[in-house]
Amino acid sequence: MSDLILFWHRRDLRISDNMGLAAARQQSQKVVGVFCLDPNLLEGDDIAPARVTYMIGSLDALQQRYAAAGSQLLILHDRPSQAIPALASALNAQAVFWNWDVEPYAKERDEQVKLTLEAKGIAVQNSWDQLLHAPGEILTKSADEPYTVFTPFWKRWKDLPKAEPVETLKDAEGLTRLEKQTAQEAGAIDLPSAKDLGYAWDNELLILPGEKAAEEVLEEFCDRAINDYQEQRNFPGVDGTSKLSAANKFGTIGIRTVWEASVRAYNLSRSDETCKNIQVWQQELAWREFYQQAMYFFPDLANGPYREPFQDFPWENDQELFLAWCEGRTGYPIVDAAMRQLNTIGWMHNRCRMIVASFLTKDLLINWQQGEKYFMQKLYDGDLSANNGGWQWSASSGMDPKPLRIFNPASQAQKFDPEGEYIRQWLPELSSVETEYLVTGKIPEDERDYCGYPAPIVDHKQQQREFKRRYQQVRGG
Ligand code: FAD
Numbered sequence: 001m002s003d004l005i006l007f008w009h010r011r012d013l014r015i016s017d018n019m020g021l022a023a024a025r026q027q028s029q030k031v032v033g034v035f036c037l038d039p040n041l042l043e044g045d046d047i048a049p050a051r052v053t054y055m056i057g058s059l060d061a062l063q064q065r066y067a068a069a070g071s072q073l074l075i076l077h078d079r080p081s082q083a084i085p086a087l088a089s090a091l092n093a094q095a096v097f098w099n100w101d102v103e104p105y106a107k108e109r110d111e112q113v114k115l116t117l118e119a120k121g122i123a124v125q126n127s128w129d130q131l132l133h134a135p136g137e138i139l140t141k142s143a144d145e146p147y148t149v150f151t152p153f154w155k156r157w158k159d160l161p162k163a164e165p166v167e168t169l170k171d172a173e174g175l176t177r178l179e180k181q182t183a184q185e186a187g188a189i190d191l192p193s194a195k196d197l198g199y200a201w202d203n204e205l206l207i208l209p210g211e212k213a214a215e216e217v218l219e220e221f222c223d224r225a226i227n228d229y230q231e232q233r234n235f236p237g238v239d240g241t242s243k244l245s246a247a248n249k250f251g252t253i254g255i256r257t258v259w260e261a262s263v264r265a266y267n268l269s270r271s272d273e274t275c276k277n278i279q280v281w282q283q284e285l286a287w288r289e290f291y292q293q294a295m296y297f298f299p300d301l302a303n304g305p306y307r308e309p310f311q312d313f314p315w316e317n318d319q320e321l322f323l324a325w326c327e328g329r330t331g332y333p334i335v336d337a338a339m340r341q342l343n344t345i346g347w348m349h350n351r352c353r354m355i356v357a358s359f360l361t362k363d364l365l366i367n368w369q370q371g372e373k374y375f376m377q378k379l380y381d382g383d384l385s386a387n388n389g390g391w392q393w394s395a396s397s398g399m400d401p402k403p404l405r406i407f408n409p410a411s412q413a414q415k416f417d418p419e420g421e422y423i424r425q426w427l428p429e430l431s432s433v434e435t436e437y438l439v440t441g442k443i444p445e446d447e448r449d450y451c452g453y454p455a456p457i458v459d460h461k462q463q464q465r466e467f468k469r470r471y472q473q474v475r476g477g
């Protein structure tokens with residue numbers, strides 16, 4: 001057996017600050033990367049063209065990084081349980097390394113691959129990489145159980161020491177580079193485009209793919225907006241958030257690097273006010289970890305509501321209303337602007353994700369799982385744990401202790417888009433309508449007709465009452 005180690009990338013599409021890759025590199029000079037285009041994932045019905053485009057662009061960048069480091073990233077296209085062991089055998093590798101993931105599918109896939117490799121006498125080594133604190137590291141003091149409420153989790157999470165970024169292939173000269181023929185014989189293919197995989201996306205992506213671009217976005221955010229984050233993050237018309245979500249999802253940046261940048265900004269800040277702003281951003285990173293540890297310990301979250309009574313909620317599920325929501329034709333300007341943003345750029349501001357999710361569930365009485373799926377079909381940062389967590393929070397079906405939260409679209413717009421800037425940006429047909437009408441949603445009928453904009457498809461007050469009635473019913477109260 002050779003001293004070659006294969007490193008299998010999945011949602012860690014970078015070389016820097018990669019725990020598993022660093023471990024592989026420590027053990028051998030000969031490290032070759034591999035990514036497996038997985039039909040189980042790519043042929044699912046919850047995939048967004050924008051997300052696959054970001055992923056493929058990041059793989060292209062990663063191949064270049066490997067080449068510059070004197071090694072290479074091989075691409076396979078088959079079921080991992082078959083393709084990874086076959087490649088490891090063909091290359092006579094001594095071991096395959098990868099980073100663990102929290103998702104139910106990942107756990108099952110990885111177990112199969114591990115068993116097949118070990119049956120062939122090929123070693124497996126795994127690391128936690130995508131989280132600052134791995135699942136199980138933070139458990140309740142009283143019962144040693146996973147946290148199901150965010151605030152106490154955050155209190156523990158923020159005070160625990162965090163690992164520094166790890167060095168990986170900085171000194172990579174002299175790594176193995178396989179002959180093209182050897183790689184091909186072992187099953188490697190050229191990287192296809194997202195279009196070749198059936199996911200055409202012609203619009204720009206919110207941020208450029210790849211490791212270098214993610215590092216630049218982080219740096220730019222720390223210079224530009226982190227100091228005002230708390231004040232700015234709620235206004236969808238303001239560029240006040242990091243836009244790092246797809247980079248965090250696909251690991252084009254290491255989470256330790258992200259954390260380190262926020263600590264650097266904190267140490268440079270000159271007022272308590274700025275420190276508070278930065279800590280609010282760090283809290284969002286903790287939400288990401290909270291939802292991931294929840295998915296790890298409660299995989300059933302992926303299949304339905306956390307709160308049992310919600311399994312029998314009498315949803316209306318009117319598909320015409322659902323279609324109007326998807327296409328941004330509800331007659332509620334803030335909701336429609338947000339859905340058009342999602343459909344156009346594959347990203348939606350967090351405030352608006354909460355508004356449209358509340359609207360779908362509490363105004364249209366549609367099962368949140370339909371919204372969850374639609375988001376996954378559109379979001380370039382779509383991530384099972386964060387998306388499911390956000391939807392269960394909005395639908396009041398999740399772990400959140402303050403369950404019944406109903407957003408009034410008009411008050412939300414008045415508060416967070418007071419000049420109607422965001423609404424006008426995404427609903428240009430309403431650009432000449434007075435701000436007052438835009439934010440309250442009460443556009444006079446003749447103006448609506450003139451602009452070709454629909455009347456509200458439901459009455460918020462009435463639907464709110466109806467939702468509450470049904471909610472009491474399932475809770476038996
Ligand atoms: P920033 O405000 O700069 O936050 C920094 C990072 O923290 C983000 O990049 C992200 O990785 C993480 N983060 C921020 N807020 C949350 C949160 N509430 N939960 C978990 N992680 C968070 N986020 C996703 O990454 N993927 C999703 O599929 C997703 N779906 C959502 C669905 C709903 C219904 C809701 C309410 C929220 C969802 N979020 C999701 C969370 C949040 O909206 C996005 O992470 C955020 O808008 C991304 O923009 P940003 O990178 O500029 O965030």
Ligand code: FO1
Nearest residue numbers: 010011036037038041042051101103105106
């Ligand atoms: N990971 C892979 O290893 N291969 C893929 O083909 C792949 C496609 C993909 C598409 C959309 C998406 O959101 C993620 C994708 N990922 C892919 C990453 C995926 O999140 C991880 O593999 C998880 O571990 C799966 O549970």
